[in-house]
Amino acid sequence: MPRKRQPRIEKVDNDSVLDQIERVVRWDSEFRLAFIKCNHPAQQETLRHSLLDRLRDQHILEISLEKSIISLLDEIRPHWNPNQAPVAVCVYGLENSLREQSQNSPVLGRLNHERDLLRQSIPAALLIWLPDFALDYVARGAPDFWAWRSGVYEFQTDSGLWKTESIAAFGNHNATSLASLAWADKEKEIARLEELLRTSQALAKQDKQVKKTNVRLLNQLGLLYKNLGRQDKALDSYQKSLKLAQNIGDRAGEGATLNNLSALYHARGDYDTALRYLQESLAIRRAIGDQAGEGTTLNNLSALYHARGDYDTALRYLQESLVIQRAIGDQAGEGTTLNNLSQIYQTRRDYDTALRYLQESLAIKQAIGDRAGLCIALFNIGHSYWEKKDHQQAFICWKEASRIAKEIGLSQALMNLEQLAKQLGGSGLEDWEQLSQQAGAGAVE
């Protein structure tokens, strides 16, 4: 869990931090290294403009690093003109090179022994802007470079601004859109959410609104981790989320977390624990009138009964769920429910009904861009066709499902598809292309 920093005894306001950075730039002309902490991208833009405005009589070089880099020196050198040497070099985005590998990022090792070369090549103020978590990585991963700093200048995050950002971030983040992100974007999103979480936890004022936000952040992190197959991290996030939600009496957050937690236990085959969590979740969601949540939980309950072979109960929950979802216009939920309905008919060998529900589900998922759902629907449609002996159609669906699953890194689907490919005589996921061609040739004969 990211550490919470002790609150400073004396808050330094951002204007005086700008004063200090301005002094670093104006007072010297040799190499000097300073770190600037800024956790919030939009705020960083504002502060950056203020600083450049204060220094408009000075030549400042700005380096924005969008992609992961290995050597900071290599990035600066091409822009360094000794005849028109700047007094300061501002570096933004170095955290993009740190996220995935934390303090063992290669760029840190390089910084550690590039420091002499940097000092010799860049007689200027090197101002490296980083969010809090990345500063930790530099301090641990590049201790010698870090040791040369002339100072660390920390901007306070404007908490009003932060809330706006977080709300904007959540606006387009429901479970469906998170699950449909591409693999690398999920990793990025995890880093971003972790960062938001840390910022939020470091806010001096931890009112209920902020803590509720923390619950949601933890929940979303859990979901992403689960999607990427990192069950331990997912469990950890959910448990923290649950504890916090219970402490502050955030019922909606508690209901959501319980629902998500159940999925982990379901996946492990611990149906009793999963069921307990789902029932708790359902009770809470009904009590507070969270209909969308209720629909989701009913859906998961049905999946549990389905897994245990109790199809009648499963069907009842699904029909309840479908009624709610259609009433409140929850299309994403409806798509999932239709998919789950199909599976009951599939099990009962009524492939035509199964296919009908699946096509309906597919249409909805296509319309709302739910790629994770699309992948699952295709996988299931493939099975229905296979059972109906239309092998060519089945292969086309599975091939498409495997393409999407790879793209978004859907670990459960990838596992299933790999297993299936092996059962069909291939050696793994990479064989879907070939397998479907063979099926195509077979159909012509």
Next chain:
Amino acid sequence: MAQDQDIARVYRQCDPATPLKPGDPRYVPCENTRGEGDLIAQLTNAIRWSETPLHLLFSGHRGGGKSTELLRLQKNLAEPPVDDEKFFVVYFEADQEDIDVNDVDFPDLLLAIIRQVSKALRERVHEELRPTWLSRFIGDLKRFLGSEVEFETLELDAQIAKFTATIKSSPDARLEIRKALEPNVSNLIQAANDLFDEASIRLKDKGYRNLVLIVDNLDRIVLRDLEGGITTHERLFLNRGSQLHALRCHIVYTLPISMVYSPSATALMNVFGRDPAVLPMVKIANRDGNDNQDGMEALRKIISKRLTAASVTQWTSAFDSLEAWNYLCRMSGGHLRNLLILIRSACTAAGNLPLTQRVIEQAVRGISNDFERALNHPDFFKTLRDIDKTRELPGSKDDQMLLYNLSVLEYLNGEVWYVVNPAVKALEKFKSPRRVSRSRHN
């Protein structure tokens, strides 16, 4: 406006990133307050008086003035008083061009040494060495780099540079090259020694007493556990110690401070035949925690010299009270680089001289916060509290890491003792673990 100029000059004189060159007027000899006599004079004499090659280990906290002192050693040996013989000193920073501090093993270092010696001979005294076995061996090695590299026209050191550059930049190639070097290590040592012998003969012709090698920055090797229960530091200095010891010229190796106080210290002593020379902190406090007046005086002198260099002639122009000045010295823990970082932070926070107690406290909070970033494990604070109580290392697995990241400083005065860096002690987490952990789950 004039005030503003003063503080900017003070800021400029306190650069934490650049070691002082020998003869810099800002240099303050601290040997008496460090508690070990003049280490550099001792090392100079040891080398001057020895007929056989010496392998000396030199250690100290990073940023404690090691490089400044080693540059003094170089000057002492290379430019002695008129009636003494001069040495040909090759000083190099191991991590600069040749070595990846994240992963270094003896063969890499040996290649780097051979390269640096032959380069210095060629560039400084125009002696081109082309030992036959070594040239042939390097020729064989080039297969590992593919045939497109053109070697024939290159000098020996330039040829080796191809390998060291590859070793440093490409972990895959590094393994390949090491695999090729390993069975030949003893031959390679023999070849290096032949090279040193020949160099020594040619250097005598040019009026030098002999060759001395100073390998700086080996203490920067990243501390990491390796397979087989040893660390990266132990791999080089212990497992390879006898090989480091087998080279036939005077060599000063920098040693990570954590090795000096690790359980392997005795083994190290057995290999090298002598204890490492350790450059301690400036002792600003006695074992009982009270100020050590000599040490405090030395730090004030270091600051005074820098003020003078900044044309600020009265300390009263720089500090609004003696208490504030003393507080600054005390909170540095006698660690010179931290002292300079504190001054710079206080300067930018203040904007004007004199620096007040308030603004120095602000700088200290900043540096405390910086330390906290590296202390990411709750166990660290437990160990730190132990050390604070006993003034000794508890022998925990964290000891080496805490010395490595400077949260623990060590002092000498006949006996050794340890203190927690004052900036770390100032952290809330250090003081009251319970209160902090409770407020975490709010």
